[in-house]
Amino acid sequence: MSMHFQTPPSYNNFIAGKECAAASGKTFDTTNPTTGERWGDFALSSAEDVDAAVRAARKAFDGAWGEMSPALRGKLLTAWGERIAKNAQLIGSIESTQNGKLLAEMQLQATISEDWLRYFGGLADKIEGSVIPVARQSVLNYTLREPIGVIAVITAWNSPTFLNIMAAAPALAAGNTLVLKPSEVTSASAVELAKLAAEVGIPDGVVNVVTGYRETGEALIDHPLISKVSFVGSVHAGREIGARAGRRLITSTLELGGKSPNIVFGDADLELAEIGVLAGIFAAAGQTCVAGSRAYIHKSVYDRLVERLVIRANMIKLGDPLLADSQMGPIATKSQLEKDETMVARALECGAELLAGGSRRTVEGFPKGQFFAPTILHKVTGENPIIVNEVFGPVLAITPFESDEEVLALANNSEFGLAAGVWTNDIRRAHLMARKLQAGTVWINTYRALASNSPFGGYKSSGNGRNNGIESINQYLQTKSVWCELSTVAQDPFVLRA
Incomplete structure (x- = not known):
């Protein structure tokens, strides 16, 4: 220890x-x-x-x-x-x-x-x-x-x-x-x-x-x-x-706050997209304003990518954040831990389906630790509170889409506009999405990149x-x-x- x-x-x-x-x-x-x-x-x-x-x-x-x-x-x-x-x-x-x-x-x-x-x-x-x-x-x-x-x-x-x-x-x-x-x-x-x-x-x-x-x-x-x-x-x-x-x-x-969409198109490099979606929400236990807490995945690759995401989420090692082999630490406060639990429970009541996590976890050596399992939900409609509200925890809501117009409408249907991710190998689509997404930062085939000389801030709320x-x-x-x-x-x- x-x-x-x-x-x-x-x-x-x-x-x-x-x-x-x-x-x-x-x-x-x-x-x-x-x-x-x-x-x-x-x-x-x-x-x-x-x-x-x-x-x-x-x-x-x-x-x-x-x-x-x-x-x-x-x-x-x-x-x-x-x-x-x-x-x-x-x-x-x-x-x-x-x-x-x-x-x-x-x-x-x-x-x-x-x-x-x-x-x-x-x-x-x-x-x-x-x-x-x-x-x-x-x-x-x-x-x-x-x-x-x-x-x-x-x-x-x-x-x-x-x-x-x-x-x-x-x-x-x-x-x-x-x-x-x-x-x-x-x-x-x-x-x-x-x-x-x-x-x-x-x-x-x-x-x-x-x-x-x-x-x-x-x-x-x-x-x-x-x-x-x-x-x-x-x-x-x-x-x-x-x-x-x-x-x-x-x-x-x-x-x-943020409720950032991470959008994966059918032509994306799925290995990169998989890493980007996972890192976007779980790398900091979701405790970041730019967390990619909404993943929109094209129907042509939906089942394949979701299966991979669930497997990887279940493999994430929760543990002491001071140890090099820990991949996710605890939730910062008891009130935030309770919020994570409450919001997941409410999402399930509103029709979402749980694919991974969803509850507190006990880590060996830390019986009083405030750990919450990496959580993935799907079958999440636009009215579900988990899509509308910021969780600020390791909770990912996944939704399929078919067209560019549909996913733009879904992504922009939020009071938030801090960041967004786009995963595609189509350069025209990538830059058109960047123009039309209502967010202060748009990442294309990457996520959570910042620099001292590049402006950062939000649209809307x-x-x-x-x-x-x-x-x-x-x-x-x-x-x-x-x-x-x-x-x-x-x-x-x-x-x-x-």
């Missing part, structure tokens, strides 16, 4: 370059989903703690960070990324024991955070305004692209380091400062990231962390010195956060704004127009001049 943390750790907030307990002295506990035992405890932050963090961020924005040259900011971000990558094993172990995802994936996400910080660090000194050729030649008009201020970053529990860095990298490169509020399920890695930022010389107050529950996040969004919110989480929470931010007339970038790429850094900037009269001839102050 692998070694989990033998002594439950304690984490404080990280504010103005220092670790500090909650002002109230209160803490909250988290659970290791593999063992079912207590993982550790964290500061339970109140509005007072949030105020201290935001004011520290504002001080850094007005001072050391705001006065620093963009080139030096970029170098510090690059150094931060290198330091995170060097500590990927520690960060990966922390996250794997907090959310149950495989250690290999959590380590990889920490490692590739270096790519994100290097990319956006390189963009820091390439933010430029422009000169506007206005009609009046005696006037110089130009624009400045300036940071917004203090950014509230509120992230989900499924990929904490990766999600924090996806928001932090462009925000900091643009010259803003941050207050991170991680999920109460996986708070430890955010504190570790902030400490590593301080180690490489990023000034105190640039990266702050407050831990706690919903009330902590609400206090953060409502703080008058917060200028923008970046959020990753559920649609319901995203709507509440967007509305809360909107009441203060500040903007928000929201990456929300899957959110607004984009992470990654130049498009994302622009969301953390505001434009100022500067006008300067160069003529020494007196002008009539009551005449509007172009």
Whole structure:
């Protein structure tokens, strides 16, 4: 058996370059989903703690960070990324024991955070305004692209380091400062990231962390010195956060839920499609917003591919996520485990047929572990709740189709639009599908591919704004127009001049 943390750790907030307990002295506990035992405890932050963090961020924005040259900011971000990558094993172990995802994936996400910080660090000194050729030649008009201020970053529990860095990298490169509020399920890695930022010389107050529950996040969004919110989480929470931010007339970038279709045509390479469909839903135990939880398979290959999927699903090894031979870990929280059970039961009541899994599993050595078997359902109609609602667990719903028009209608008949997969060797069909699918990302003959320089975000209820790429850094900037009269001839102050 692998070694989990033998002594439950304690984490404080990280504010103005220092670790500090909650002002109230209160803490909250988290659970290791593999063992079912207590993982550790964290500061339970109140509005007072949030105020201290935001004011520290504002001080850094007005001072050391705001006065620093963009080139030096970029170098510090690059150094931060290198330091995170060097500590990927520690960060990966922390996250794997907090959310149950495989250690290999959590380590990889920490490692590739270096790519994100290097990319956006390189963009820091390439933010430029422009000169506007206005009609009046005696006037110089130009624009400045300036940071917004203090950014509230509120992230989900499924990929904490990766999600924090996806928001932090462009925000900091643009010259803003941050207050991170991680999920109460996986708070430890955010504190570790902030400490590593301080180690490489990023000034105190640039990266702050407050831990706690919903009330902590609400206090953060409502703080008058917060200028923008970046959020990753559920649609319901995203709507509440967007509305809360909107009441203060500040903007928000929201990456929300998904119910992504994975479409397999009759001419697809079935070996690749099989791997893609399985990895799309089971690689992270379905605990990812881009999970390919709806598979649409052409009738000509339906029986053959479904049989292969069921065989492979039943072979997936559930186990300790810290062990290399485990292929799927536990479900992160008890409430999510109960949701998986409830939604599968409801789907069966509504006519779906169970082909694999469908229930909790006991893994040897972990009698309290929160494991759920890889589950496959078919004969799932468009009205079945398992097709309509996001599960966020290892549950795949399969539906046959006959024509391109039919599968497009099925795939787009959803409030979500985060991602979609297309498996075909017909290049015309592939790109026509990419155009017509209502999703922010379309993968052709691959799945779950992301890059620091490629925009990522959702259509419809899957959110607004984009992470990654130049498009994302622009969301953390505001434009100022500067006008300067160069003529020494007196002008009539009551005449509007172009």
